[in-house]
Structure formats: C-alpha cells, structure tokens
C-alpha cells in the first residue's frame with residue numbers, strides 16, 4: 634500500500650525515470666520484470682512489485698497497490714523522514730547514538746544520497762542500483778548501498794567500510810515496513826524459541842513460545858539470525874538476512890505516529906534485519922560489514 638500520488642507516477646512510467654515526489658528526488662522503474670521506487674533521501678526503497686510470469690508465461694496487469702511495501706499517505710515534509718518502504722538506520726539503531734544526542738536511527742535516513750549506477754541486467758530481467766551518501770555521515774565509517782530487484786526478489790545491501798584509525802561500534806537496521814492485509818492477522822514464522830528483549834517492558838528478556846502472532850502493539854528485539862516468513866493470510870514472504878543477529882518486530886498498535894492516518898495504520902508491520910545492543914559490530918580499521926536483507930515469495934512449505 635503506497636500513496637496514490639506515488640502509485641500514479643509509477644503507473645505513468647515506462648522503463649526508468651528520475652522525478653520528484655513529495656519534494657524528494659525519486660527513481661521510478663516500471664519494467665517487464667516489475668516495479669521499483671527509490672527515494673534519494675535516505676537511499677530508501679519505497680515500493681517493490683515483481684511481475685513473475687504466470688504458468689502460461691503471461692504477465693498480469695500490475696497494480697502498484699499490490700506492492701510488498703507500505704508507505705504512509707501523509708509523509709512528513711522535508712527534512713523529515715518518509716515513514717515506509719525500507720529506511721536505513723545507520724550508523725546506529727534506535728537509542729544507540731554514541732553521545733545519546735543523535736537522531737533516532739541515525740542520520741543516513743534523512744541524508745541525500747547519490748545514484749552511482751543503475752545497471753540493468755543484460756537480459757533486461759532486473760536491475761542493480763548503487764548509491765552513496767552525498768556528504769560524509771561519520772568520521773571513520775563510510776556506507777554504500779546496493780539494491781537488487783528482479784521478477785522474484787528484492788534485496789538491499791548496506792555496506793560499511795572503516796576508513797579511520799580506531800575501532801568503532803556499529804549498530805543499524807534495514808527497517809522494512811511491509812504492506813499487510815491486516816496487522817492483527819499477521820504471523821511471523823521462524824522465531825519460535827528465540828530469546829527477545831521486550832522494549833515495551835523496559836527491555837525485559839523473554840522467550841518466544843511458538844510462532845509469533847501479532848495481536849497488538851509490540852516492539853521486540855529477537856536474538857536471531859534465522860530467516861522468517863511473514864504471512865498476512867494473503868501473501869507469504871520469506872525474509873532472509875546477512876550480517877544481522879537481531880530481528881526487530883515492531884508495530885505501534887493503536888498509538889499511531891502523527892504521520893500515519895488511522896485508516897492505514899493497521900496495514901503495515903515492520904520486520905527489520907538489525908544489529909542492535911545485543912549484537913553490535915566492532916569494526917576495526919580497514920574492516921567492512923555487510924547488513925543485507927532479501928525478500929522473496931515464500932513457497933507454502935517455507
């Protein structure tokens with residue numbers, strides 16, 4: 634579920650183009666393999682809808698509202714962040730700012746990024762997009778992002794290179810807002826038995842009993858590097874990740890943020906590939922870390 638204004642721009646795109654939406658530069662792709670929208674504010678994927686051919690080899694007429702990601706219809710004005718899609722939390726997650734004063738989830742999300750390359754697959758069956766920030770975001774760490782999209786999958790890779798001289802603690806997340814039919818009918822499979830910190834209960838440590846069904850507000854850091862399946866009753870997505878031992882599952886319940894109207898507030902769930910206080914990365918000079926997530930349709934037995 635994405636704003637109609639963005640859906641209209643995507644539907645009116647033939648191939649690739651750069652344009653402006655809500656004051657942000659956006660790259661829009663509407664190709665034979667699928668659709669993608671990416672904001673250069675935050676290198677944030679806003680929309681992804683793959684078009685796998687059906688059994689007869691035909692491609693159904695796409696409706697951007699069937700995309701896998703959710704974006705609020707009333708985003709904050711610049712320089713605020715857009716709630717939705719896949720925000721980058723870097724170089725820290727949530728309250729892990731080194732001096733306790735930085736913006737929640739770090740500066741990468743609201744920074745301007747540069748499109749370094751948009752490489753179409755030779756066979757025209759997908760795209761690889763490379764981005765880097767326009768300004769330095771950290772004295773010693775340098776991020777860059779690679780997005781891969783094709784008719785079957787979306788993946789986002791967030792690379793961090795240490796270009797300085799002293800070890801640095803890094804946390805972060807790919808804070809994916811998934812579009813779902815109804816938050817309260819969702820299930821996240823693959824976390825059974827995992828330990829988690831319950832942020833709604835002052836980080837109390839608990840253990841997940843059975844699979845996770847979403848029934849109200851939750852904000853949890855699962856200590857897990859396993860893949861999960863998000864099942865909303867209509868679509869099952871398999872979410873795998875790299876370089877992350879924390880899976881954050883978040884929804885604010887009824888207490889929606891100011892930029893989220895009630896009528897769309899139960900249409901998303903955040904499942905995040907993260908490095909948090911439970912698995913910070915200590916990067917050494919010349920070291921590199923990759924935090925990545927890949928999303929594909931799950932087969933029934935995943």
Ligand SMILES: O=P(O)(O)OC[C@H]1O[C@@H](O)[C@H](O)[C@@H](O)[C@@H]1O
Nearest residue numbers: 716727737738808832852881883
């Ligand atoms: O920064 P956003 O998109 O408003 O997300 C906020 C939420 O992000 C989640 O990752 C955190 O676990 C929550 O504690 C937080 O409230």
